[in-house]
Structure formats: structure tokens, C-alpha cells
Amino acid sequence: MSRFPILRRADRILVQGITGTQGSFWTQKMLGIGSNVVGGVNPRRAGETHLNLPVFDTAKTAMRETGFDVAVMFIPPMLAKTAAIDAIESGAKGLVILTEHIPSHDVLEIFAASRAHNTRIVGPNTAGLVTPGETFAGIMPGHNTNIFKPGHIGVISRSGSLGTLICLNLTRAGHGQSSFVGIGGDPMIGTTSLDALRALDEDERTEAIVLVGEIGGAMEEAAAEYAAGMKKPVVSFIAGRAAPPDKRMGHAGAIVSGNAGSYPAKQAALERAGVAVADTPHEIVDLLRVRLAQPACNSS
Amino acid sequence: MNFNEHDAKKAILVPAGIPVLNGRLCHEAAEAAEAVRALGPCAIKAQVPTGKRGKAGGIKLAKTPEEAQQAAETILGMSIGGYEVGAVLAEQAATIRKEYYAAVLHAPSERASLVLFCAEGGMDIEELAEERPQAIRRFLVKDPGHFTMEDALMLTVDLDDDAQEVARILVSLYRRYRETDAELLEINPLARLDDGRVVALDCKFVLDDAASSRQETLCAHAAPAKSTALEREAAAQGLKYIELDGEVGILANGAGLTMTTMDVVSHYGGRPANFMEIGGDAYTKAEPALRVVLTNPKLRSLVVNFCGAFARTDVMAEGVVNAWKKLKPEIPVFFSVHGTGEDEAVALITAELGLTPYDLMEDAVQAAIGTAQ
Numbered sequence: 001m002s003r004f005p006i007l008r009r010a011d012r013i014l015v016q017g018i019t020g021t022q023g024s025f026w027t028q029k030m031l032g033i034g035s036n037v038v039g040g041v042n043p044r045r046a047g048e049t050h051l052n053l054p055v056f057d058t059a060k061t062a063m064r065e066t067g068f069d070v071a072v073m074f075i076p077p078m079l080a081k082t083a084a085i086d087a088i089e090s091g092a093k094g095l096v097i098l099t100e101h102i103p104s105h106d107v108l109e110i111f112a113a114s115r116a117h118n119t120r121i122v123g124p125n126t127a128g129l130v131t132p133g134e135t136f137a138g139i140m141p142g143h144n145t146n147i148f149k150p151g152h153i154g155v156i157s158r159s160g161s162l163g164t165l166i167c168l169n170l171t172r173a174g175h176g177q178s179s180f181v182g183i184g185g186d187p188m189i190g191t192t193s194l195d196a197l198r199a200l201d202e203d204e205r206t207e208a209i210v211l212v213g214e215i216g217g218a219m220e221e222a223a224a225e226y227a228a229g230m231k232k233p234v235v236s237f238i239a240g241r242a243a244p245p246d247k248r249m250g251h252a253g254a255i256v257s258g259n260a261g262s263y264p265a266k267q268a269a270l271e272r273a274g275v276a277v278a279d280t281p282h283e284i285v286d287l288l289r290v291r292l293a294q295p296a297c298n299s300s
Numbered sequence: 301m302n303f304n305e306h307d308a309k310k311a312i313l314v315p316a317g318i319p320v321l322n323g324r325l326c327h328e329a330a331e332a333a334e335a336v337r338a339l340g341p342c343a344i345k346a347q348v349p350t351g352k353r354g355k356a357g358g359i360k361l362a363k364t365p366e367e368a369q370q371a372a373e374t375i376l377g378m379s380i381g382g383y384e385v386g387a388v389l390a391e392q393a394a395t396i397r398k399e400y401y402a403a404v405l406h407a408p409s410e411r412a413s414l415v416l417f418c419a420e421g422g423m424d425i426e427e428l429a430e431e432r433p434q435a436i437r438r439f440l441v442k443d444p445g446h447f448t449m450e451d452a453l454m455l456t457v458d459l460d461d462d463a464q465e466v467a468r469i470l471v472s473l474y475r476r477y478r479e480t481d482a483e484l485l486e487i488n489p490l491a492r493l494d495d496g497r498v499v500a501l502d503c504k505f506v507l508d509d510a511a512s513s514r515q516e517t518l519c520a521h522a523a524p525a526k527s528t529a530l531e532r533e534a535a536a537q538g539l540k541y542i543e544l545d546g547e548v549g550i551l552a553n554g555a556g557l558t559m560t561t562m563d564v565v566s567h568y569g570g571r572p573a574n575f576m577e578i579g580g581d582a583y584t585k586a587e588p589a590l591r592v593v594l595t596n597p598k599l600r601s602l603v604v605n606f607c608g609a610f611a612r613t614d615v616m617a618e619g620v621v622n623a624w625k626k627l628k629p630e631i632p633v634f635f636s637v638h639g640t641g642e643d644e645a646v647a648l649i650t651a652e653l654g655l656t657p658y659d660l661m662e663d664a665v666q667a668a669i670g671t672a673q
Contacts (some may be wrong), residue, residue, distance in 0.1 A: 019543075022610075034567070077510060077516070100580055101509075101510040102510060103481055103508055103510045103511035103514070104406060104483060104508045104510060104511070105478060105481055105508070105511065107411075108406070108411070108412065108413060108444050109444050111411040111412070112412075112443050112444055113441060114318075115442070127609050127610060130404075139609060139610035140609045140610075141608065141609055141640045144639070144640070146642075147638075147639060157556065158556060159554055159555060159556020159557065159607075160554055160556070160579075160609040160610060161552075161553050161554025161555075161556055161557035161558075161579055161607045161609055161611065161639075162554060162555070162556030162557045162559075162560050162607070163609070164608070164609040164638070164639050165490075165557060165560075165607040165638060165661070168607070168638050168639070183558045185555055185556070186404065187406075187408040188408040188411055190411070192409075209314055214555075214556060214559065215559075217408065217409075218409065219409075220408075227369065237560075239556050239559040239560045239563060240559045240563065241566070241567075242559075242562040242563045242565065242566040242567075242572060243559055243562065244542070244544065247575075248558070249540055249542070249555055249558075249559050249575060250540045250554075250555025250556075250558055250575070250577040250579070251555035251556070253408075254559065256553060258528045279567050280560075280563075280564050280567055280662050281560060281564075281661065281662075282660055282661075282662050287327065
């Protein structure tokens, strides 16, 4: 578990909201590739089994019964705080919050609780985590072998759909993935680009990293600073270059005000750090091929 | 969600006991004249949810009813920062002895809240942060609900006579920020007047959109968003749509992929006509989404770019096909479809529309640009 946000098959996963339509659908997909799902939570159906898994009233009970490692939440926004704090107080080491549109004051309380209990959070508004061929937690097509293939490229993405496209492009070009870390499209998230980059830098299976960012905030700039000192090659794509200013581009975090969060600022910071920045998603594959052929990297 | 000064003062500050000056909201110039007759000299202030109103000519001092009439006539109907002025606040003029700046806001990189205080108010805080960041005092609240008088006094300690009173206001401001689901609650300036009162002369309040369902009473007072008729229509249907100036229409799923489709359109020399994203739960809304996209008269071609993770491409493709058959648009459409439900989606598009999706989104985009020109 020390690897979180990089998942391993041994990680025992609890699904909060397992009996709902999406919870059921994605739990089946997760089980399909061999994810170690040990149970679910729905207070109204505690004691039943669902998908042959035990359903508990709370994460705390689930922890006593199963000793799970990571909880993944299929919970609507207005109930997310209660569920997240239940998981955190249960002693979960990692928590994946898929929910979008959680009121931000609830998110602040979730983070305060996570600090008090040392729970690492991925999200909110993430599509989840995938270790191809091994396990996944979330709403990514981790079970689709045309898209995800075991390999040595670590992928970090704020977006699920774009991250999926990029993994597909990598797989087709013969580059499997060591791990996909969906960090989420919200401005306030538990695992930042930098946190994910550091985790993949320390991961022995990962040889190179694709960092998929977006306009808004300063996460890519912070990651760039770290990338400058890395030996593993880093290639990046930042979505939102053509976005008009002061508009929220779908994700709550994707907004440019003045110079803060702008594409040029992110591009400059990444290139200064020796990170190759692609103009289109497909160009990532070409840049990666070049960088992998070079000896050692990113030192500026 | 943004609020005009008058609504922010009335709905947020006054209930918290933070004093404001007497004022009247006026939709017509005659009302402003009447306000000055009743209250004496007033500042006539444009009610638009944007900064730099003064610089734009949206705030004028009126000593007589005639001056108020004239000022209101000038200001009403002005456009400031893209907002049309529909009302002015006529607020009793006051002599200011000292101005402060106070705000509470989210600090995303710290995953916490930030209380800001500056002993020099009234100026543009962003400019001050750039030029003399040390002038702005900060207190990071990591534990929600725990910002005490003691904490506030650390920010106001050297204010001599005002320290206690201003600290009390900071504590109230933080409490209100939490109660009202604010992303930002700012008083600039907070002023000590010649008559001894400490009052909020302006107030900026931004409510977290995600909390609107539990703040319905407040939301009713929000300023209308700066948006086009088509954007409002899309928003009413729960769609994330932004109208742009170009010719290449875009329908995609997920914020990241939709932005990227726009980027690729511009990269190859085209101009996006819109942003339309049907990711998340909206993936079942492809049909209404396409209707909105096609309503834009500037459209010359359309790119449909799906990459299904959570969103099922077969469901989205069905929506597109249905809309296409009903509306029979005359513009060419170029698909790229991958991910969850891909095989069914591609089969449907081929069978119903006689089109083969492009393997690479880059190719679909280039084809769309080619026909748009």
C-alpha cells in the first residue's frame, strides 16, 4: 500500500455505493480483470451480498471485517462528505473519490479529516486508477485490452476521457502502461500532478511518464520543477490551449484568469524543465519514442 | 455564481452584523434622485458582478438629486466587463478615515481556506499581491470552522484602536463564508469612517455552484451569468456549452477531450465554433446537445469525438444518429470514436449514416477543417 496512488492487485478494495447502477456496473468490470474487491457499503442493505460480495453498513464495519486498503466511492455529491469521512475514519490508507460537483466546503472537511487520519486521497472528480492487466478502481475502461496493456509508461491525467485516448494511442504504438493515475478535474484535489509524478518516478516498473494536464491552477508548473531533476523521460500534453479566458471549460479547475493557469505559462515551465510538450495527443507517441531513444534526460 | 454588491451586502454581510451604509437599489434614474433627496449625498454605483467599476466610470458621487439623476442616467445601460448595468446602488456618502482589505477564500493548493487582511484597502488586491506581497497578511485555516478571535487578532494586532473591531469582523466574515458556501467573500474596502463607524463599503461574494441545491434562497439573488441565449438554453438542459467565433462545431465527451478537440482544430488552422461536452452523467444527452450545437448559424462542419471511459460511446452515438435523422442538417460531420462501447457505436454510425469514423481524431479534425474552408 505504500505505493498508492499506484495500485497493485494485492490491494484490497472496498466499493462504497456498490449496489447502485454505476457501482454495480463498474465493480463487475473491476472484478473482471482481477481487482481484489473485498466488499461494498450500503447502509440500507447491510448484511446482504451483492455480486457475491458482502455489503456492510459502514466503511468502519467493513474495515473490521475485511481490513481493506483502498475505498472507491460511487456516491452522489451531497452524500459524498459523509461517505468519505466514514472511509477516512475507518483507517483506509487510500480513498478514490470519483464524484464530481461535491460542494467545496465539504471537500475542505474531507481534506481536514484525511490529514488527521493520514488517508491519501485521489480526486475528487477523478476517473480512477488503473494498473493494466492487474487491477483498477474507478470508471476507466481498465478491462479493455485494446486501450490498456501492461508495460512501462506511467500516465497521469486530470481527465478520464483524454487519458483514455492517450492510453489507447500508447497501446497501439506498442507502449504498454505501468500505471494510469487519474488525478481529477477539480481545482482542489488530494493527489496533484506533482504527487503522481513523484510516485511514478519512484516506481521501478515505470520507465517514462506522460503527464496530461489542463489549463487552470499551477499544478503543472509545480510538477515541472520536480521533473527538471528526474532521470526518467517526461512527455506532456496540456489541454485548453485554444480556450477563451475567464470561461470554465467543463472541469471546475479548467479556467484561466489573467496569466494564472494559462497555457503559455505551463508550456514554458515544462519546456524549461526539459519536458517535451506535444501539440496534439497523437504527437505524444512520437515525442516519447524520441525521448526513450535518448540516454538520460530532463536535466536543464 | 456571482453576486452584485447590493445583494452580497444585504444577503451576506447584514445578517452577520457587519455594518454597511444606508443605500437604495435603483432601476431608474428618478429613483436615484429620490434616494439623494432622502439620504443626502450618495455614491451612485453600477451593480455588475465585476471589478474595476470605478475605472470604467460606473461609480459617481452625487451631491444633489439632479447630479444623481444625471449620474444614474449615464451609468444605467453601460456595459462594464461584458455586463450590462441594469441597476445602480445609491449609497449614502461617507468620509473615510482609513481603509482596510479583508477576504476569505479557498486555497486549493493548500486544500484549506485562507483569511487575507491588508491594512491598506481600496486598491486592486491582485496588483498589490504582485507589487508588495508582504503587505497582505495571511492566515491559513486548515481545520474548517476553527478561526478564532485569537487567530484574527494576529492579523489585526498593530491596528491600534481598530484591532478588536476589525478582528471581530474577520471572524464573522469567515463564519459567513462557511455558512453560505462561498468560494470567495471579500470586503474591499472595509472602512473606518470619520464618525467612528467601521463599515463594508463594497462586498464581493462568489457562491460555489456545486452547493446551489442547498443554498436555494441565496441563489435566487445571484447576478445573471454573462452568457449567450444558446448557452443559457444549453445550461437549462444540464449541458456544458460555450459559444465561440469559429466554423468547426465540436461535440465530445469529457472536459479534457473536448478542450483537446478545440486545441487540435486551432492547431491545424481551423476555428472552433463551440465547446460542447457530454461527459459524466450527460453522456445520455447527445441528442439535445447536438441540437444546440447545430443551432449555431456559423457552423460549416462538425467533429464528433468520443472516447468512452465512463461515458458509453454506443449510447452517445445513438443520440447523435437520432438527432441527425430528425434534423437532417446539411453540414458534413466527421467522427472519431474509441473506448467503451466502440464496436457498437461504429457499427451504428456506419449503418445509419453511411459514414466511417476516422481512426485518429487528428484526421477527423483535419477533414472537418478542409470542408469548412
